[in-house]
Amino acid sequence: xxxxxxxxxxxxxxxxxxxxxxxxxxxxxxxxxxxxxxxxxxxxxxxxxxxxxxxxxxxxxxxxxxxxxxxxxxxxxxxxxxxxxxxxxxxxxxxxxxxxxxxxxxxxxxxxxxxxxxxxxxxxxxxxxxxxxxxxxxxxxxxxxxxxxxxxxxxxxxxxxxxxxxxxxxxxxxxxxxxxxxxxxxxxxxxxxxxxxxxxxxxxxxxxxxxxxxxxxxxxxxxxxxxxxxxxxxxxxxxxxxxxxxxxxxxxxxxxxxxxxxxxxxxxxxxxxxxxxxxxxx
Amino acid sequence: xxxxxxxxxxxxxxxxxxxxxxxxxxxxxxxxxxxxxxxxxxxxxxxxxxxxxxxxxxxxxxxxxxxxxxxxxxxxxxxxxxxxxxxxxxxxxxxxxxxxxxxxxxxxxxxxxxxxxxxxxxxxxxxxxxxxxxxxxxxxxxxxxxxxxxxxxxxxxxxxxxxxxxxxxxxxxxxxxxxxxxxxxxxxxxxxxxxxxxxxxxxxxxxxxxxxxxxxxxxxxxx
Numbered sequence: 239x240x241x242x243x244x245x246x247x248x249x250x251x252x253x254x255x256x257x258x259x260x261x262x263x264x265x266x267x268x269x270x271x272x273x274x275x276x277x278x279x280x281x282x283x284x285x286x287x288x289x290x291x292x293x294x295x296x297x298x299x300x301x302x303x304x305x306x307x308x309x310x311x312x313x314x315x316x317x318x319x320x321x322x323x324x325x326x327x328x329x330x331x332x333x334x335x336x337x338x339x340x341x342x343x344x345x346x347x348x349x350x351x352x353x354x355x356x357x358x359x360x361x362x363x364x365x366x367x368x369x370x371x372x373x374x375x376x377x378x379x380x381x382x383x384x385x386x387x388x389x390x391x392x393x394x395x396x397x398x399x400x401x402x403x404x405x406x407x408x409x410x411x412x413x414x415x416x417x418x419x420x421x422x423x424x425x426x427x428x429x430x431x432x433x434x435x436x437x438x439x440x441x442x443x444x445x446x447x448x449x450x451x452x453x454x455x456x457x458x459x460x461x462x463x464x465x466x467x468x469x470x471x472x473x474x475x476x477x478x479x480x481x482x483x484x485x486x487x488x489x490x491x492x493x494x495x496x497x498x499x500x501x502x503x504x505x506x507x508x509x510x511x512x513x514x515x516x517x518x519x520x
Numbered sequence: 521x522x523x524x525x526x527x528x529x530x531x532x533x534x535x536x537x538x539x540x541x542x543x544x545x546x547x548x549x550x551x552x553x554x555x556x557x558x559x560x561x562x563x564x565x566x567x568x569x570x571x572x573x574x575x576x577x578x579x580x581x582x583x584x585x586x587x588x589x590x591x592x593x594x595x596x597x598x599x600x601x602x603x604x605x606x607x608x609x610x611x612x613x614x615x616x617x618x619x620x621x622x623x624x625x626x627x628x629x630x631x632x633x634x635x636x637x638x639x640x641x642x643x644x645x646x647x648x649x650x651x652x653x654x655x656x657x658x659x660x661x662x663x664x665x666x667x668x669x670x671x672x673x674x675x676x677x678x679x680x681x682x683x684x685x686x687x688x689x690x691x692x693x694x695x696x697x698x699x700x701x702x703x704x705x706x707x708x709x710x711x712x713x714x715x716x717x718x719x720x721x722x723x724x725x726x727x728x729x730x731x732x733x734x735x736x737x738x739x740x741x742x743x
Contacts, residue, residue, distance in 0.1 A: 263581065264588040272578045272586045272599055292634065322619055338618075344625040345616065347609065353629045362670065367631040388630045395630055416673050432629055462618065 281439040285385050286512040287432050288396035290505055291350070291446070291452050292383070295431060297501035298339070298404050298456045301493075303332040306463075308406045309481035315467075319361075319454060327470045329463045332407070333364075336431070339455035348451035349436050353395070354400065356429030358419035360411065364429075370378055373397050374430055381427070393434040400429040449505065453497075460493050559653035562726040563743060572610045572650070576600040611644040617737035621701035635665040656724045660717070663693045679711045691717040703731035 306329070307317050316328035330338060333354055340352040355364045357374060366374050373384040377399055383396040400425050402408050411428065412420045422428060440448065467474055467487055479486035488496070521529070545551040551561070558566065576583060576599060586599040608624050617623075627635060627642040638664055640646030647658045664685075671682045677696075684692055695714030696707050708714055715730040723729055735743070 264585050270582075272582050341618070341625075343622065344623070345612065351625065351628050353626070355629075355631075363666075368633055369630045371631070388633075390633055391628055391630075391642070393628065393630075434628060434630075 241382050258277050262278050272288060281441055282445055282509075282512050284394045284435055284438050284440060285396065286508070287435065287445055288385070288394075288398075289383070289449060290508045290512070291448055292396070292398040292433065293504050293508060294430065294449065294452055294501045295336070295352070295398075297504070298497055299332060299336060299400075301497055301500060302335050302460075304404045305480055305482065305496075306487070307332055308404045310487075311406060312386055313485050314363075315481060315485070315487075321466060324469075329466060330459070333360075333412070335459050335463070338459035339452070342455035342458035343451050346451040346454055348447055350448055350451060351432070351434035352452075353432045354429060356400075357434060358417070359429065360414050360418075366430075370397065370430075370432060377430060378427055386427075388434070391434075393436055394438055396433045396462075397430045398433070400431055401426045402426045402428050445509065453494075456497060457490065457494055464490060556651055558651035561648060561650050561653065562655040563739075564650070571613075572606045573603045574610070576602060577605045606645060606650070608644050611648070614740040615644075616740075617700070617702060619701070619736065621697075622699055632666065638665060641665075653726065654724060655726050657692075658699065658724065660691045661688075662690075664688075664690050667693075677709055677711060684711070691720075697727045700733045702736050703729070703733040704736055705732050 245364070306315075310329070311317065316326075317331050318326055319329035319331055319334060320326045321328040321330045321334065329335075336352070336354050340354075343350050348398060355366045355370065355374075357366055357371065359365050369388065371387065373386065374397065377384050377397060381399065383399070386395050387393070390397050402411075402422055405424060406426065408422045408424055408426075411417050412424050435448075464476060464487065472485075474481075474485050474487045476487050476489050478488065478492055480488050480492075545554050556569070578586070578599065580602075583601045586595060587601060589595040590598045622641075624642055626632075626643055632641065635641045639659070641662075647656050647662075649657050657739055668685060670685060672680070675681055692711065692714055695711075695716065698705070719730050723731075
């Protein structure tokens with residue numbers, strides 16, 4: 239006489255079978271697993287990445303502020319917050335040049351955020367508030383960059399001092415009718431750049447992409463200025479010469495070459511320093 | 521075949537036809553509006569689903585495996601299953617502008633925490649919620665989150681901004697200011713010339729633009 243199978247035993251076999259199938263489906267490495275972007279290659283802590291890209295930004299800002307705006311104003315080139323308006327024959331002020339670059343970075347799909355703010359900004363919309371205001375106070379006191387995590391947006395954040403690097407910074411801010419502070423001096427911390435990135439470490443490949451996106455932003459910003467300058471009633475000659483030589487503007491290639499000459503050595507050096515912190519994830 | 525058998529076969533046939541028709545609607549681009557969540561927003565009627573709803577990388581199995589590994593701590597990053605969440609990139613593909621007075625990325629700065637929490641201003645779809653057949657759904661008080669302490673040193677309008685703020689007249693903001701400042705126009709200098717809240721509401725709902733039709737940065741389609 240055939241024995242009736244044990245129902246409880248059959249259920250256990252059935253469940254074991256289901257788990258086995260699900261296990262094979264989920265854990266057998268066929269097909270190839272999707273790339274885990276945080277595990278590929280060596281990694282650099284995000285603080286180092288911020289320091290590297292902030293140094294790039296300092297080089298670009300100094301070049302534009304001193305060599306384009308500073309000398310440019312002396313030879314009759316105009317710079318204005320209304321530079322985008324068709325009837326205004328002017329280029330972007332340094333803060334707006336940075337904003338142009340930041341907008342371009344956003345379009346690059348590299349999730350690097352860049353903002354410029356102050357506790358005494360000309361445009362009130364650039365006034366620091368909440369966590370940034372607190373961090374900015376700490377930065378003023380210590381002169382050290384600030385690094386923190388912003389949980390609601392899940393972003394790593396860094397703030398670096400933005401200094402009055404050229405006499406033009408001081409005079410423009412002290413003489414601007416909307417400026418809330420009129421006693422700026424050369425070398426003062428006038429504000430801070432705020433950077434954000436979604437990860438706490440980046441791969442070397444991502445580091446290169448980030449630098450590339452930043453430099454792309456600088457190029458886009460300068461090209462936008464050249465495009466506007468070409469529409470002036472008296473357009474400056476664009477070529478090898480700079481405003482310190484007269485009513486000239488360097489071409490995009492000349493500007494970029496000088497920017498790279500100033501920034502690349504320092505960037506390579508910082509990456510090599512970061513190399514001592516590189517590690518292969520477990 | 522018995523009568524019962526014939527009836528059963530007819531049911532199966534009818535069921536198969538309905539299932540095939542349902543499947544066909546998912547395959548034919550012209551029928552996509554049938555299973556969309558709701559009517560397309562202003563100007564989006566001709567878009568196909570895949571222009572915004574992009575497929576996530578990998579096969580279904582790869583995605584499930586990656587998710588299982590992430591939940592068990594065997595990988596560092598999660599993946600999206602099926603279709604990727606619609607983000608700013610999809611909007612930017614058509615609405616990219618060199619200048620914007622309120623670009624969404626600007627709100628990723630830490631200081632806009634309150635505006636992000638209340639309005640989700642860092643995402644296009646927070647104000648331009650899709651599939652409800654309108655242009656935008658910005659609440660009237662939205663400006664108050666960032667501009668409630670506005671005091672201009674040289675105020676250009678007849679009723680100063682801080683006075684309008686004191687009486688909580690937030691509905692008047694868009695009467696003069698185009699949120700993205702993407703229309704070629706001159707901003708009014710008198711509050712009396714401001715467009716009424718009902719005109720602005722009609723525009724938000726998909727009606728004609730009181731700001732004019734000439735755009736500084738038209739969409740990819742030239743609108």
